Amino acid sequence: MGNEQTRGLLIVLSGPSGTGKGTVVRALLDKRADTVLSVSATTRAPREGEIDGVHYHFIDQKTFLRLIEENAFLEYAEYNGNFYGTPKAAAEAQLRAGRNVVLEIEVQGAGQVMNSGADILSIFLAVPSMEELERRLRGRGTEDEATIRSRLALAKEEMKQAFRYQYVVMNDVVEDAVMRIETIIKTENMRYPRMEKTIMEVIESC
């Protein structure tokens, strides 16, 4: 007691594609010095400007496969012949240092983490309406009609996965979504186990 650091929260932030997870996470990290993003490991080659240990941990396939065998990932997946995974050890070190670790993951990958037995706080970032999502997708101006249609259909299916998460946060306005996540973090820190040390100190204070 006394010197012990209260463990940080492992936060899974997920939601339909196009819901703005990246923007919300960046705004959250900018606001909170006690919260960091989990850096994924990948076997794909670094793109220009990507820094090892910042954007990804770049490792070779042999190492990746060995880490899978060693159960070293909270979740991993293969896309386009490359592996991507969330290393347990790095997250664990941050959590022990009292920092909250955010895993920003797709709805498809979230189930793996949530079933991993890890003590997580799961948040589903929802789009306020399908019209709004369509507006956002069209606003990018990078996708053709068929792609937009299929992404909307996918998002609709993904919205049905909200029930798997503890909390639902509407991403209507980025700043409001960030405040809602902070509200959840503050509440989580008032749960009895996180307050136990404080309570014990009060009891011993006389």
Add this chain to the structure above:
Amino acid sequence: MGNEQTRGLLIVLSGPSGTGKGTVVRALLDKRADTVLSVSATTRAPREGEIDGVHYHFIDQKTFLRLIEENAFLEYAEYNGNFYGTPKAAAEAQLRAGRNVVLEIEVQGAGQVMNSGADILSIFLAVPSMEELERRLRGRGTEDEATIRSRLALAKEEMKQAFRYQYVVMNDVVEDAVMRIETIIKTENMRYPRMEKTIMEVIESC
């Protein structure tokens, strides 16, 4: 759907004697129109100025005993030959109308409610230090040394019951304690089951 009212939260607010539950509850109710205090039933005679249905529901002992038989109380207890209880029906009507219902109860009585199977949000209001509690008890100037000593000893024992509650809120400054309770309420309203209707509306919006 659509017309259905989201059910309010049944909030058990408890904590050691002298921790200032009454003050915090009054400040919370002043701030939130969506939150009401549960009115207890009692067999004791009304005191001057007490209004039936506001301070207590004043009922006779025969009625009280019948209500116990009918399992009509969330919790009840006998003090000094009088019965006191929390009627289920009144709380239920408020919850259905979408209002949060606060049960302000002693640590001794809280266990009964928490074991009743009711869906509750339990909050332990803690004193920031035993010195502070002593200052508060002495500040009242109404109790003798022996009474103060025995109340402090009781409060210390009661602080050890914090682990029975979901959340611990420090009552260092009343306004801060109220804000913390509101933070918990906001978070509770972001839990999936309370967001389900909203999610369904988004899914159906295209």
